[in-house]
Amino acid sequence: MLTLATLANPHRLRVVAVLAGGRKYVSQLARExxxxxxxxxxxxxxxEAAGLVSAQxxxxxxxxxxxxxxxxxxxxxxxxxxxxxxxxEMTGTDTARGRDEKGTV
Amino acid sequence: MLTLATLANPHRLRVVAVLAGGRKYVSQLARExxxxxxxxxxxxxxxEAAGLVSAQxxxxxxxxxxxxxxxxxxxxxxxxxxxxxxxxEMTGTDTARGRDEKGTV
DNA sequence: AGCACATGCAAAGATAAGTTAGCAGGTGCT
DNA sequence: AGCACCTGCTAACTTATCTTTGCATGTGCT
Known part of the structure; x- marks a missing residue:
């Protein structure tokens, strides 16, 4: 979920795409x-919160x-x-309320 | 993108999960x-718009x-x-503006 | 001191997404 | 007729997400 929600954004997708080509520092990335x-x-x-990128x-x-x-x-x-x-998938009751972290899907 | 954005929602994820167990009609699904x-x-x-489910x-x-x-x-x-x-990944220019359908990722 | 470049944060405004409530239509059964 | 099902739509509201603007910090160079 967190992963999906994070990747479901044009900018973030582009960031991943660009970083896949090598590390960059933020100002450089922004310009690029x-x-x-x-x-x-x-x-x-x-x-970073989704664990898709890391920083030094x-x-x-x-x-x-x-x-x-x-x-x-x-x-x-x-x-x-x-x-x-x-x-x-508990059939009947309300379950999706207030839960948002899944981390694995 | 469309696919990711669509899947990035607890309810829709659950729907897919439930439907993976067999077809259902909407009232039945809602109750369940x-x-x-x-x-x-x-x-x-x-x-359906994302092509993840279909209806008859x-x-x-x-x-x-x-x-x-x-x-x-x-x-x-x-x-x-x-x-x-x-x-x-056209480097410099604004690209992510106003585009939202990708369909392939 | 002033400029260029680097980072970081947050308030406020603009957009988008999710949710509810209420109405419409239709069939069959008692 | 009235009730229990089924579908479909939308206007209005709430909430979440995205984006901009502006300021604060620090370094090195001229």
Whole structure:
């Protein structure tokens, strides 16, 4: 769920695509993607929260603090069966209320 | 994208899970899941739009019109590479603006 | 000091998505 | 006729998500 919701966004999908080509620091990434740094940061935060990317803070030789991001090598397989296997399917009662983390689907 | 966005919802995930166990008509499904028919219909419509489920309208032996839904046997594989392969990554310009259908990821 | 570049955060505004409530239509059975 | 089922739609509301704007911090170079 978290993974799916996170990937269900054009910007974040692009971030993953770009980072798949190698690590980048946020300002660099923002320029490359043509979006504002603030916006990118929000998306990076979500991607990180979902465990799809990870970051390392580094100090460049000229003293600038730079945060490098890279993709986590994830692999998600979606089929009706895999979903049925993960979703708790208690027939009658309300269940989907207030639950939002699944992490495995 | 469409597929991901559609699956990124607890209700719709549950619908897929339940339908993976066999076809159901909407009122039956609503009861079984403990949600309102109106709500279910909205989600079914989205699932259908994404091609994840399909419907057949049938007339039961006692004359009632019933709409049966069943899952489409889809299979989506998500990895950084598969995403990078699909996402058009024109570096600089604004690209993610206003596009939302992808259909393939 | 002033400029260029790096990070980080949050309030506020704009959009999109989810949900409910209420109405419409139809069939069959008592 | 009245009730129990079935479908379908939408207007209005609530909630979540996305995006912008603006400010604060720090470094190095001229």
């Amino acid at each position: 993607m043509g979006i504002s740094r603030a916006l990118l940061q929000v998306h990076l935060k979500k991607l 803070m580094e100090i460049s030789p000229d003293g600038k603090a730079m945060k490098f991001y890279e993709v986590t090598p994830f692999a998600v397989h979606l089929t009706p069966e895999s979903i049925a296997a993960v979703v708790p | 899941m403990g949600i309102s028919r109106a709500l279910l219909q909205v989600h079914l419509k989205k699932l 309208m049938e007339i039961s032996p006692d004359g009632k019109a019933m709409k049966f839904y069943e899952v489409t046997p889809f299979a989506v594989h998500l990895t950084p590479e598969s995403i990078a392969a699909v996402v058009p």
